[in-house]
Amino acid sequence: MFAKEIYESRRAILKSKVQSGLILFLGNEEAGMNFKNNTYTFRQDSTFLYYTGLDKASLTFLIDVDNNQEILFGDNISIDDIVWFGPTPKLEEDAAKAGIIDVRPTKDLQNYLDKASNSGNTIHYLPPYRDEHILKLQQWLHISPKEAAAKPSVELIKAVVSMRSYKQPEEIVEIDKAVDISTEMHETFMKLTKPGLMESYVAGKLHGMALCAGGDLSYPIILTVNGETLHIHARHHEMKAGQLALCDAGAETPLHYAGDLTRTVPVNGKFTSLQKDMYNIVLDTQLKTIEACKPGTLFKDIHALAGETLLEGLKGFGIIKGDVKEAVANDVHTLFFQCGLGHMMGMDVHDMENLGEQYVGYTDTMKKIMTFGWKSLRLGKALEPGFVVTIEPGLYFIPSLIDEWKAENKLSQFVDYNELDKFRDFSGIRIEDDILITETGHRILGNTIAPKSVEEIESFMAN
Amino acid sequence: MFAKEIYESRRAILKSKVQSGLILFLGNEEAGMNFKNNTYTFRQDSTFLYYTGLDKASLTFLIDVDNNQEILFGDNISIDDIVWFGPTPKLEEDAAKAGIIDVRPTKDLQNYLDKASNSGNTIHYLPPYRDEHILKLQQWLHISPKEAAAKPSVELIKAVVSMRSYKQPEEIVEIDKAVDISTEMHETFMKLTKPGLMESYVAGKLHGMALCAGGDLSYPIILTVNGETLHIHARHHEMKAGQLALCDAGAETPLHYAGDLTRTVPVNGKFTSLQKDMYNIVLDTQLKTIEACKPGTLFKDIHALAGETLLEGLKGFGIIKGDVKEAVANDVHTLFFQCGLGHMMGMDVHDMENLGEQYVGYTDTMKKIMTFGWKSLRLGKALEPGFVVTIEPGLYFIPSLIDEWKAENKLSQFVDYNELDKFRDFSGIRIEDDILITETGHRILGNTIAPKSVEEIESFMAN
Secondary structure (H helix, E strand, O other): OOOHHHHHHHHHHHHHHOOOOEEEEEOOOOOEEEEOOEEOOOOOOHHHHHHHOOOOOOOEEEEEOOOOEEEEEOOOOOHHHHHHHOOOOOHHHHHHHOOOOEEEOHHHHHHHHHHHHHOOOOEEEOOOOOHHHHHHHHHHHOOOHHHHHHOOOHHHHHHHHHHHOOOOHHHHHHHHHHHHHHHHHHHHHHHHOOOOOEHHHHHHHHHHHHHHOOOEEOOOOEEEOOOOOOOOOOOOOEOOOOOEEEEEEOEEOOOOOEOOEEEEEEOOOOOOHHHHHHHHHHHHHHHHHHHOOOOOOEHHHHHHHHHHHHHHHHHOOOOEOOOHHHHHHOOHHHHOOOOOOOOEOOOOOOOOHHHOHHHHHOEOOEOOOOOOOHHHOOOOOEOOOOOEEEEOOEEEOOHHHHHHHHHHOOOOOOEOHHHHHOOOOOOEEEOEEEEEEOOOOEEEOOOOOOOOOHHHHHHHHHO | OOOHHHHHHHHHHHHHHOOOOEEEEEOOOOOEEEEOOEEOOOOOOHHHHHHHOOOOOOOEEEEEOOOOEEEEEOOOOOHHHHHHHOOOOOHHHHHHHOOOOEEEOHHHHHHHHHHHHHOOOOEEEOOOOOHHHHHHHHHHHOOOHHHHHHOOOHHHHHHHHHHHOOOOHHHHHHHHHHHHHHHHHHHHHHHHOOOOOEHHHHHHHHHHHHHHOOOEEOOOOEEEOOOOOOOOOOOOOEOOOOOEEEEEEOEEOOOOOEOOEEEEEEOOOOOOHHHHHHHHHHHHHHHHHHHOOOOOOEHHHHHHHHHHHHHHHHHOOOOEOOOHHHHHHOOHHHHOOOOOOOOEOOOOOOOOHHHOHHHHHOOOOOOOOOOOOHHHOOOOOEOOOOOEEEEOOEEEOOHHHHHHHHHHOOOOOOEOHHHHHOOOOOOEEEOEEEEEEOOOOEEEOOOOOOOOOHHHHHHHHHO
16 A cells, blocks of 8 residues: 555546535445356456555545545454454555545444435446456446446546556556566566466466566456467467567556566577568567657657558568558558557556546547547547557458458559468567656666567567 | 357256256346446356356346246347457357357247246246346246345255266366466465565456466455454554465466365464464364265265364363363364365356255255354355365464353353463464365365465475
8 A cells, every 4th residue: 555645636636626516436236157156356446546555455545525525335344254364454444555544334324325325425336347346336326227327426537537647656666576577577577488388388487477576467468479369378389490589468466566578489499590680670660669658749649650660670571562551541540559648547457447438548538439440549639748658550451351352352553462461370479568757758677677679589588 | 169069968957857848047247346337347247157067148048938938038239249349159159168059039938938937837046146146037927136046046045066076077176276276376485474564465466367267256455464364354564574364365277177275374474383283273274174074974084083183282271171072062073173174176166056055065954054153154054076175274363253152151161261372373384285076085176276385384384
């Protein structure tokens, strides 16, 4: 937990932004896997953590803005529970560490909400993303599951986004730590990877490292010889010489700040000439787009720059022809680069994704584009100091997508499908780092950067 | 997945047991951690796996007993999804591997259920244990969340328990594998453990091993120097010389069969004289109770035998006096042994716990005892060939519980509280193995048994 004053100050600012009504923060519950008491690792809701720091299940936090009250609803454990779970600090002690004095049993919550609701007070809540949230809202606010999902408070969403988007110094320290653990994971990925190993084996080692550091993963590891599949979670392939292995993995610190890195390396430690050339297109794109990160620049323009740089590189293979700016304007890049260049990162790896990408990554006057490719760009608006973003360009040769475009002869003024066909089984490459936007430009997060150039990777894997 | 015939045969037997109505099996969904798309590792419902073998999210399986129909409801992925998740086998192909031919889109399910319901057919379902189950039942069966939880089919529960309780040869093979991986984890626990290491570090290594083997953990690891806390999940202590470290950890195979082992070792590799004597009481108890496992014996009698053996041992310390059989009849053992001696194990580590302990561990004529200690015994009924159970006696010195009993001078004809006070900070010891009940007796599962005697452990930790 951070110092008490940090949470107190965050709540004071929030109250000044949401000027009336009640703010209802649902803390998360333990989640059963195959039966109720066999639970997944508990993960608190990030916004709940942001305003209270309380990392325990079954809590609800209520801010009554009109009456300037802050109440934590939750229950202390019984002697029976102490036998099973050991002596734990009283809820009142935990709450006091966050400057919350008023602690009441959960059974008092319904009455409080009913009273407020009957007096015509607005009850602000954030978009539910777990079924437990839906069931609670259904019960507490007397609304249907459909209504619960449809009626989050836009005012509250905007207030939270306007705060969590700007990382405080304590948060940057945590993210640096998360990136450092993630970097060690990627170095281990490079040291371990060799022909004959299962993807799942290497992924298991990396996951173990995140756990050994006292936290966990910030998202499920992608570790695959099929890098062209963007969110592949299957890890049942044996890795073979000649293949590229793509690893997208990051750790979360005990305070729940994320790292998110990707590296792509040759399974046998040495790039083929073709792999090297393709890799350098992506690396060139990553370096250029990182360089473009500074306050005031629209992230969607940096995304477009990535598209142009990738297509420019593919011209060298004869796959692309014509003017690359014009090609990107026609969405040609989405044949090879279907996802976004990056996203906000913080306590959530896709920071605040549950609050809605329109609110987090765009503005009232800049709507998210919903066409293929662009719809996967989670961030479009101008960068500002304090933002933390990922920069993760990639080249993905997806046979089914190539076939689809080719069948339509789509945008053939820019694409040579005969040349492209030669590369249909190339797989995919992605390179990703985490970037802090500073007053004057940017800083790559983490104290060290995992090997990234062809030479660095080959030399690292050789030792 | 096992061979198709296994699933076909299981379903045929189930239909013969549940003679009419519809059987509705809810497959599990992906579960979001801190936002919807950042998911925990997918875990399918075990009963769903038992009858279909299908290890994918968002499926529903319906057996219409009266019309002898078996229908899988689910949706194939779109071209948009293929970009993100790669080419996957069609649902029809997967279903065919389990002998299920009739596959329909999820949107057709509501109509099917409404029709059946309107014709007065019973819709059998198992007890919901995830909030997603509640929401589905609420929508599909037009009942409230409370009703959904209250109205599972006892007939279906009993039918499923009457099948899953008897492990088939293929299942034993899987459990043997799970125990072998678990044994390796415990050997690593012993090799790694030393003063100065964090509990979380060692636990992270063991978790990584389960993942490296291609599966995962079968339950969250308990790894603690506070072994007296039965289900402690905090792992933030630095281990110190002189302490005992208790590790309760098991792997789950890719086919989702569990292992569940516990070992307790001295952090610095050498038991003190007191630790050795206490340890040998628990070991003696474990060996005796394993020996007692055979068809026809009531598990609650073996639990009582554990209580007696533990108390007999404590007599040697002057903590216990009087007749141990009489003491156990008075629940004296629950001061040191608050949990059950063991439980069924299979696809779930506490097998079928979600179906209700009364149905799994007891009988129509043997009700579960609900007093302190006994209420935590998940299994009481007679053992039968094919059952897989854990045997996990322990001694737990819980200061708050000792204080509570001492304040009441409770059962002081059996307990010398002055003597006991000297051991209040001893912590706890548990030793656990997994046992198959055979036609003639039992077999300890796994190809090797992790070091268990004082001599074995000390010698193993020294090397």
